[in-house]
Amino acid sequence: MQAATVYQLDIVLTADARIIVGRLGEFLFPAGRYVYTGSACRNLAARIDRHLSRDKKLRWHIDYLLEVESAEVVGVRLFEDGECVVNQTTEGIVVAPGFGASDCSSGCGSHLKYCGRSECLAVSANVHL
Structure with missing residues (x-):
């Protein structure tokens, strides 16, 4: 069995937040559920x-969202x-183009998805709980 190297953070934002995300610029993040897909080889x-x-x-990029008082990883x-496979099979919409995807070569557009009031779910079969 291969070791997991990709993770998703399930995030709840309890209030709208206008956040400057480093060099990406300023975005309005509506209150609701988000999922961030990332990876770490080590x-x-x-x-x-x-x-x-x-x-x-x-x-x-995710540090800027998670520093907001109304954000909580649940x-x-x-x-x-792979990171992009998991991200691309996760439902949701992009509210911050380029977020977490500065090294993405698969055309994801963003590795943060917004799902409104619903939990964002990945369709990947290779999940470790």
């Missing part, structure tokens, strides 16, 4: 723990499939 647990921490330097899923 130290996956450490990467996820970092995302869950409130005390960190803003380094990745779940984490792990996958064996």
